[in-house]
Amino acid sequence: MNRKMKKCIVLLLGVFLTIGLFAQNCEQLEKENVALKNIIEQNKNEISSLRNQNQVLEKENIYLKEALNLRTSNKETNIQDFVFKINKVEGSSADGKIIIEGLVENIGEVSSMRVASVEIIDPKGNQYKTYTIDVGNTGGAIVDKFQRQIPLKFKIEVDKIVDEMPILAAIVIRTRDRNSFYEKTGVLKNVKVDWK
Secondary structure, eight states: OOHHHHHHHHHHHHHHHHHHHHHHHHHHHHHHHHHHHHHHHHHHHHHHHHHHHHHHHHHHHHHHHHHHHHHOOSEEEEETTEEEEEEEEEEETTTTEEEEEEEEEEOSSSEEEEEEEEEEEOTTOOEEEEOEEEETTSSSSEEEEEOBTOOEEEEEEEOOOOSOOSEEEEEEEEEEOTTOOOOEEEEEEEEEOEEO
């Protein structure tokens, strides 16, 4: 064999070796690429799962904050065995209404309770009476068997409000046992109103 032939053979062997190594390198890179794609997909699934868990926890957090706000009140009155805690008094300028929300808790024996009426008195001495009362989301003001130490949410709506008063001089809550006409009264004084 002559020299040129040997060079050609060596060159061809070099090219085939390079192609063979390149092919092996490509296969290895493809395998690594597939493995990385799988890892990325797993990470995407984990991120999605964590986002869903975060959304659930955020909703729970909002609910628990609202429950805590209902349970923490600086305005309360006792009417015999019932404690009324006010934690939100909000006025609506557009509707001419004041909404009073809070919790009522029975600290006595299991019994019935009816909120007979509620009056608010503004600083000028004007009185507004209402019978629009919802206790325990029942749509009414009567609780037949009010269990001990289980607070119920209440909502009182007073309409036909003319002036936007910054505070209520008094909130007068009258209750009675369902079978009685004897009313018991509780008064909350100087309650701030948030107008919207």
